[in-house]
Amino acid sequence: MSVDHARTAADRLAVADLANAYADALDRREWQALDEVFTADLAADYNGQYVISGRDAVVAMIRSYLDPCGPTQHLLGNHRVAVDGDRAQLTVKMRVHHIGAGERADRTYECFGWYHAEAARTARGWRLSTWRQEVTAELGTRDVFVGV
Template sequence: MSDATEVIGLLHRYADALDRRDWAALDTVFSPDVSADYAGSEIVSGRDNLAGMIRGYLDGCGPTQHLMGNESAAIDGETGTVTAKMRVHHIGQGRPDLQYEVFGWYHATVRRGPEGWRIVSWRQEVTHELGTYEVFGRG
C-alpha cells in the first residue's frame, strides 16, 4: 500500500469511528499530541481532549454520516499532508425532525511514527451549514 493511500485511509477511519461511535479507533487516527481546529469554534490540543470534544457533540446526537471525497495527499519522507472534501449529516437522537448538515474540507498534517501514520494537525474548513445545532442535544 502506498503512503498516500495510507494517509487517505486515516480520513476514512476517522469518519467510520465517528459514525460507529468507536472512540477507541481514534487512537489509530490521531497522534497523542494532535492539535485540532474545528472551523475556529473548537480548538483542542491532545488526542484525549479531541475525543472528549467530539463525544460532547455526538453522544447526544442520533445517526451521523461523515462522507469524504476528492482526497489528495502529498508525502515528504516521514511527514505529509492530506485534504478531503467533506459532507456531514447529523440527525437528532429520537428527533428525526432535527437535522444539521455541514459542507467543507478537512485538512491534516500527518507524521509516520512507530505505530504508522497519524494526524498531528487537523483543521475543519466549513463552507456551508444547514439546519440546527439542537441536533447535538447540548441544551
C-alpha cells in the first residue's frame, strides 16, 4: 500500500471515528468530549427543527433534550467517508433509542435515519464542521424529553 493510500485510509477511519465519539459522548453524557468532535464554529441542522451555529449552542440544545432523559443508545453503521485533502464528507446511518426518566420511565422514543457531515483537518486532528441529522422514521413518543 502506498503512503498516499495509507494516509487516506487513516483519514477515513479518523473521520468515521468522530461520529462514533459523538454517539459515545451523548450516551455517556460526556459533554466536554464533543470539543474533540466538533469545530468551535460548527453549523448544525437537526432535521430542520434546530438550525444552530456554534459548538457551545449545539451542545446546549442537545443537553436540553438528554439531561432530563433516561438512558439513550445512539447506534451508527454504514459509515461512508470521502476524503479530499484536508476536507471530508461523512454519511452514517443512525438508530437512536431514548428511554424516559422518573415518571416517564415507561415511555420510549426512537428515530432512524442518517447523519451527514463535513469534516476538516485541523491542527488538533479531524473535526466535524457541519452536522446534519436526517430523520426518516420515528417510533414512540417525544414525551421522554421533559418540556418538549
